[in-house]
Structures are given as structure tokens and as C-alpha cells.
Amino acid sequence: MEKNDVKCAQKNIMAWYRSCGRHDLPWRKTMDIYHIAVSEIMLQQTNVPKVIEKYISFIERFPTIESLAKSQQKDVIMQWQGLGYNRRAIYLHKMAQSVQNDFGGFFPEDPNILISLIGFGPYTSRSIPIFARNCDIAACDVNIARIMRRVHKVNDASEKQVIFWTEELLYHGHSRDWHNALMDFASIICTKRSPQCEMCPIKKQCLSFPDPQDAKKILRTEVGRSEHGKHIPRRIFRGRIIEYLRTHKGTTDQIGNVIKKDWQSTKDRVWCESVLKGLKKDHMIVCEDGVWLLK
Ligand code: SF4
Known part of the structure; x- marks a missing residue:
């Protein structure tokens, strides 16, 4: 991109963010690095309205990283x-224990250290110091x-090129x-399936305007199983379990009978x-003598 285009895109996205951004999100009102980390992990695979509700109650229940580390x-x-996606809860718990045991309770701020913590990938290890410390680095998730x-x-640009x-x-x-602006821009304007190109603040800098081709791709069906003739993703069954x-607690048959509406044991x-x-x-x-229960 030409320098001038970079400056225009920055200016236009920030102006749009100031008037249309989601400034009231609770994790945008804190600089507490642990609270930011909780929100970032929650936002990985859950929509914002649900995260708002759960983030508030989670922080009330586990207000500090120490309280989370000490819990069952x-x-x-x-x-x-x-x-x-309950695996994230386990990762968060293990991460808290690691911060307590390996870092004396001080949450690391260096992306190169954060990436060694369980559940943190290239994006979260950078986004956390960005949102908590205004660290002058870039982070790139699927939306960005x-x-x-x-x-x-x-459309097929390599990861390195995108970074x-x-x-x-x-x-x-x-x-x-x-980064807050880019997140809101991706979820309100440059959305995955229905980008609002006509009202886009950077349409003059965007080479895909007015018709980004990737928005038309067909969604791949997730692995799952039929229930009353309807395809249900496996992750939904995992959540029900x-x-x-x-x-x-329950045996496989007892659980199956509850989580699948048209359950047939055979x-x-x-x-x-x-x-x-x-x-x-x-x-x-875990499974104890053929009976399944939460770990
Ligand atoms: S694809 Fe459309 S919405 Fe996305 S940046 Fe380009 S013009 Fe804006």
C-alpha cells in the first residue's frame, strides 16, 4: 500500500470507530491484564453478547488470577x-496456575513468553499486551x-504476507x-458473509470494492450427526454432554439418551x-467403571 493510502485508511477507520465503535464493552473499560486475558479467551469462539454476560459473572466469581489458580x-x-468449547476453561485454569507457579503471580507481558502459556496462540499472545498495555505491535486474527x-x-495471500x-x-x-477499531470494523462493516462495501470508510483504498469474492464461498459443513433428519455439529453434542x-453421572447409554433426541442404542x-x-x-x-463424570 502507498504511504498515503495507509494514512487515509488509518484516519478513516479511526473516525468511523469513534462514532460507531462498541465503546461500552466491559473489557474495554479495564487495563487489568488478567481480565483482558479472560475476555480474549472467551471471545475466541463465542459471540460478543454471550461473552458480555459470562465475562461479568466469571470476573465476579474469579476476580484475580490467584483466585482462579486456587479453584477446582x-x-x-x-x-x-x-x-x-469447554476446553478453553481448562486452558484458562492451567494458565492461571502456571502464572502463579512459574511467574510468581505476575502476568507476563512479553508476547514471546505469553505464547509459551497453554491456550495462547500467536494472536492472543500479542493481543493481550496490546489491549492491556497499548503495546506498539500488531496482532492478526482471522477477522483482521x-x-x-x-x-x-x-484471497490466497500467505500468512506471512498478511502479517x-x-x-x-x-x-x-x-x-x-x-485493534479495537479493526475488531469492530470486521464485525460490523467488513463482515465474513455480507460486507457493507457501499458504506465502508476505506472503500477508496480497498481493491476488492465493491464485490469481495471470498464472501460468496459456500460454508463447509462441520463434522456431526443427523438428529431427526437435521445435521447437528459434533461440538453441539459435546456441549450437551x-x-x-x-x-x-452416567453410562454411555444414559448420556446418549439425554443428548440425542432420536437416540437408538444399537x-x-x-x-x-x-x-x-x-x-x-x-x-x-473421566470414566470410572463404565460411568462418565466431569473431571
Ligand atoms: S471488502 Fe468491502 S467492506 Fe471490506 S474493506 Fe473492502 S470495501 Fe470495505
């Missing part, structure tokens, strides 16, 4: 209820990558606001056993 894993999973590929009109573009466009000195085991038993074994492998549940 099953209490953390209970508190995670409703967010789905989508913006970059569209603006440059290279280069993300760093090139970084609004230096305002990293926290800049955890939901059930929060208050019960047809579904082997499949249900494989979903349960997957959860066991992810350290979320």
Missing part, C-alpha cells in the same frame, strides 16, 4: 457454562486477516484503540462412545 477445575467448568486479504485483493500488511497498517502509538454431566452407541472418548482425551471428563 470443575468449578471453572461450571462457571464457563453457556460459553461452549480477512480485511487485509480483501483490501489487497489477494506484513497488518504491521504496515498499524496506527503506531494507538495500538489498543486501533458437558451440560448433562454438570449435575449428573445405531448411536459407538458414535456416542467416540464423542465421550474425545472429551476424555481433552481432559474434560
Whole structure:
């Protein structure tokens, strides 16, 4: 991108963010690095309205990293209820214990150290110091990558190329606001399926305007199983199992009967056993004498 285009894109996105951004999100009102980390992990695979509700109650229940580290894993999973992808709760708990044991309770701020913590990838290890410390670096998740590929009109651009573009466009000195702006821009204007190109503040700098081709791709069907003729993703069944085991224990048949509306033991038993074994492998549940329960 030409220097002038970079400056225009930064100016236009920031102006749009000031008037249309989601400034009231609770994690945008804090600089507490632990609270920011909780919100970042929650936002990985859950939509914002649900995260708002759960973030507030999670922080009330575990206000400090010490309180989270000292808690029982099953209490953390209970508190995670409703967010789905329960593996994240386990990672968060283990991360808290690691900060307590390995870093004397001080949350690391260096991306090169953060990436060594369980559950933190290249994006979260950078986004956390950005949102908590306004650290002058760029972070790139799938949403920001989508913006970059569209603006440059290279749908199959490599990860390295996308990171280069993300760093090139970084609004230096305002990293926290800049990344908040990009997040809102990706979820309100440059959305995955229905980008609002006509009202886009950077349409003059975007080579895909007015018709980004990737928005038309067909969604791939997730792995799952039919229930009354409807395809249900496996992750939904995993969530139903955890939901059930929060208050019960059960054999494979007892669980299958609850989590699958058209359950037939002869047809579904082997499949249900494989979903349960997957959860066991992810350290979320255990099996004692043929009875499954939360770890
Ligand atoms: S013009 Fe369309 S594709 Fe390009 S950045 Fe704006 S919303 Fe995204």
C-alpha cells in the first residue's frame, strides 16, 4: 500500500470507530491484564453478547488470577457454562496456575513468553499486551486477516504476507484503540458473509470494492450427526454432554439418551462412545467403571 493510502485508511477507520465503535464493552473499560486475558479467551469462539454476560459473572466469581489458580477445575467448568468449547476453561485454569507457579503471580507481558502459556496462540499472545498495555505491535486474527486479504485483493495471500500488511497498517502509538477499531470494523462493516462495501470508510483504498469474492464461498459443513433428519455439529453434542454431566453421572447409554433426541442404542452407541472418548482425551471428563463424570 502507498504511504498515503495507509494514512487515509488509518484516519478513516479511526473516525468511523469513534462514532460507531462498541465503546461500552466491559473489557474495554479495564487495563487489568488478567481480565483482558479472560475476555480474549472467551471471545475466541463465542459471540460478543454471550461473552458480555459470562465475562461479568466469571470476573465476579474469579476476580484475580490467584483466585482462579486456587479453584477446582470443575468449578471453572461450571462457571464457563453457556460459553461452549469447554476446553478453553481448562486452558484458562492451567494458565492461571502456571502464572502463579512459574511467574510468581505476575502476568507476563512479553508476547514471546505469553505464547509459551497453554491456550495462547500467536494472536492472543500479542493481543493481550496490546489491549492491556497499548503495546506498539500488531496482532492478526482471522477477522483482521480477512480485511487485509480483501483490501489487497489477494484471497490466497500467505500468512506471512498478511502479517506484513497488518504491521504496515498499524496506527503506531494507538495500538489498543486501533485493534479495537479493526475488531469492530470486521464485525460490523467488513463482515465474513455480507460486507457493507457501499458504506465502508476505506472503500477508496480497498481493491476488492465493491464485490469481495471470498464472501460468496459456500460454508463447509462441520463434522456431526443427523438428529431427526437435521445435521447437528459434533461440538453441539459435546456441549450437551458437558451440560448433562454438570449435575449428573452416567453410562454411555444414559448420556446418549439425554443428548440425542432420536437416540437408538444399537445405531448411536459407538458414535456416542467416540464423542465421550474425545472429551476424555481433552481432559474434560473421566470414566470410572463404565460411568462418565466431569473431571
Ligand atoms: S470495501 Fe468491502 S471488502 Fe473492502 S474493506 Fe470495505 S467492506 Fe471490506
